[in-house]
Amino acid sequence: MGYYLIKAVITAILVVAISEVAKRSSLVGGILASVPITSVLAMVWLYVDTGDVGKVSALATSVAWLVLPSLVLFVLLPWLLHRGVPFPLGLVMAIAATALAYGGMVLVLARFGIRL
Template identity: 35%
Template sequence: MLPLVAKALLSGALIVAIAEIGKRLPTFAALVASLPLISVLGMILLWHTRPDAENMAIHAEATFWFVLPSLPMFLLIPWLLRHGYGFWIALLAGCALTVALYLLMVQFGPKLGIRF
């Protein structure tokens, strides 16, 4: 139970740090948020519990393919905000777009030879 709590605290600390940095330095916070810290931490923890090279390779490659559908959200949200839409509407639209693109990736990825 203690390792699970430690993992949750570390992940939460990263999110809080990004939010606090963003209050004064939004661009630097964006840089920190864009770093694959959570992915790297996840891979380290996964490797610790299951040191299997093929499993890790599949995980890392799938992570790459699932990052791609999330990227348009980071263009849609600022566009909506700059065109008068409220934050919550912009965030909801960005999340909805991401979910739709994830569904498309899951549907068509294997047909294009992408392994998940």
């Protein structure tokens, strides 16, 4: 249980630190947030937990393919906000569109024989 707590605390500290930096500089916050910290942490935790480089490789491959549909959120959310959509609604809309983009990407990849 202590190990999971350590993982959660380290991950939470990074997320909070990025949000605090972003209050002062959206550029620096954006740079830190765009670095795949979550993905790197997930791969590290997966390797530490399993020692299985095959699982780490599969996760990295899935992340690589799913970066493109994840961009929908980062393009759509500011577009909606600049048009006056309230933040909570805009966020829900952007997340929903991103979920659809993920589904579409998985379907397209499956047509080419790529299974994530």
